Amino acid sequence: MTSDPHFGFVVVAYAIAFVIIAGMILAILRDYSTLRQALSRFPAGDRRAAREAEAAP
Amino acid sequence: MRNYANPSNFLRLTGVLTPYLAALTAALLCLGLYLAWFVAPPDYQQGETVRIMYLHVPAAWLSMWIYIVMTSAALGTLVWRHPLADAAQKAAAPLGAAFTFLCLVTGSLWGKPMWGAWWVWDARLTSVLVLFLIYLALVALWRTIEDPGKAARAAAIFTLVGAINIPIIKFSVDWWNTLHQPASVFRLGGPAIAGSMLWPLLIMALAFTLLFATLHLMAIRNEILRRRLRRLSILAADAAASEFTPASASLGPAR
Numbered sequence: 001m002t003s004d005p006h007f008g009f010v011v012v013a014y015a016i017a018f019v020i021i022a023g024m025i026l027a028i029l030r031d032y033s034t035l036r037q038a039l040s041r042f043p044a045g046d047r048r049a050a051r052e053a054e055a056a057p
Numbered sequence: 058m059r060n061y062a063n064p065s066n067f068l069r070l071t072g073v074l075t076p077y078l079a080a081l082t083a084a085l086l087c088l089g090l091y092l093a094w095f096v097a098p099p100d101y102q103q104g105e106t107v108r109i110m111y112l113h114v115p116a117a118w119l120s121m122w123i124y125i126v127m128t129s130a131a132l133g134t135l136v137w138r139h140p141l142a143d144a145a146q147k148a149a150a151p152l153g154a155a156f157t158f159l160c161l162v163t164g165s166l167w168g169k170p171m172w173g174a175w176w177v178w179d180a181r182l183t184s185v186l187v188l189f190l191i192y193l194a195l196v197a198l199w200r201t202i203e204d205p206g207k208a209a210r211a212a213a214i215f216t217l218v219g220a221i222n223i224p225i226i227k228f229s230v231d232w233w234n235t236l237h238q239p240a241s242v243f244r245l246g247g248p249a250i251a252g253s254m255l256w257p258l259l260i261m262a263l264a265f266t267l268l269f270a271t272l273h274l275m276a277i278r279n280e281i282l283r284r285r286l287r288r289l290s291i292l293a294a295d296a297a298a299s300e301f302t303p304a305s306a307s308l309g310p311a312r
Contacts, residue, residue, distance in 0.1 A: 004105035006170040013109045013166045017116075020159050021268065024152060028275045035282040042289045050288050054064045054140075054281075 062140045064281045071278045078271040085264035092257035100254075109167040111257055114242070115265035116160035120188060121223055123153035123269060127195075128220045131213035141277065143209035144284070146216065147199055148276030152269060154192035161185060172236060180229035181237035184222060191219040205284070 001007065039047060093111035100107035127149045133142030164182065165175045176182065195212055202208035230239045241249040248255055 001099075001105055004099070006104065006106045009166045009170050010105055010108045013112055013163045016162050016166075017112045017159055020155055024155050024272055027151075028272055028279065031279045032275065032282070035279060035286060038286050039282060039289070042293070046289055046292065047285070050285050050292075051065050053288065054285065 064141065064284075067141060068278055068281060071274045075271060075274055078267060078274065082264060082267040082271050085260060085267060089257060089261035089264045092260060097254050097257045103171060106167060106170050107254070109163050110254075111261045113160060113163040113167055114258060115262040116156050116163060117185070118262055119265050119269055120153060120157035120160050120185065121226060122266070123149050123156060124188065124191075124216075124220065124223055126273075127153065127216050128223075131216040134209050134213040135217075141281075143205075143213070144277050144280035145273070146209070146212060148280050149273055150192055150195045150199070150212075152272055152276065154189060154196060156265075156269070157185065157189040157192055161189060177236050179235045179237050180233040181226065181235050184226040184229050188219075188222055188226060191215075191222065195219075205287070 004010075042050075089111065093108055097108070097111070099105050127146050130142045130146035130149065133139040134146065161182075164185075168177070169175050195215060198212050198215060199208050202211060229235060230237055242255070242258070250258065
């Protein structure tokens with residue numbers, strides 16, 4: 001497998017795919033953590049009211 | 058379906074589904090990678106380079122599939138006014154851009170050893186590049202328009218207009234004389250690929266699709282929380298503004 005003259009292209013393609021997929025996962029998880037942190041600064045009563053307002057038509 | 062229009066119900070559903078979807082995705086990705094690297098044979102002409110196909114083709118399918126999901130969500134926003142449709146559309150755009158970028162980069166890395174060029178202005182490659190630019194434009198549109206309602210409508214209309222590119226991508230290899238090969242899996246007469254290569258490809262495609270489903274659910278959850286944060290911030294700002302009346306800000310009569 002590694003003796004193929006173009007094996008480097010295969011390895012680079014998989015490495016880039018790994019970076020892109022890991023980047024997507026980390027970006028979404030970081031965004032979630034930032035949002036949760038920002039929401040936790042508001043009083044629980046206000047958060048409940050906001051949730052109920054979302055459900056209203 | 059209407060039941061999940063309630064963001065709180067949707068968040069509960071996401072909380073239950075996400076761990077199972079993530080575990081299934083990880084298992085399928087491991088299986089797909091094992092099959093792609095250690096079971097699938099090298100191509101008689103392309104040698105080991107064919108292993109790029111197991112990334113490139115699923116990413117290419119997903120780049121179009123995500124746009125179809127976004128088009129459905131755009132219809133949901135404009136026609137049915139589903140409360141989560143614009144969140145679904147907004148959450149899908151960066152994922153679509155990432156998978157399209159992966160498709161372009163892996164295609165380029167496959168093209169260099171096979172065609173002798175990193176890039177050619179061939180109809181298939183160019184139409185996929187246009188798709189990537191549409192995804193970026195949509196992400197930029199959401200960031201540019203401050204009012205979320207206006208941004209959702211503008212993005213929905215833009216998405217519907219951009220949907221014309223999807224059949225162009227699919228049939229570009231039939232309508233024009235291209236360097237890119239024609240369809241070899243979804244074609245009349247059945248797949249043209251040997252079973253030993255087709256199965257790893259289908260498993261990788263399923264793994265990528267589940268990966269998108271998992272990330273999309275998580276990103277929609279983030280959009281719901283972002284809306285909630287925006288609503289709370291506006292309420293807090295309104296409350297602060299009502300306390301800060303001109304009378305309370307007065308320095309009192311001059312002495």
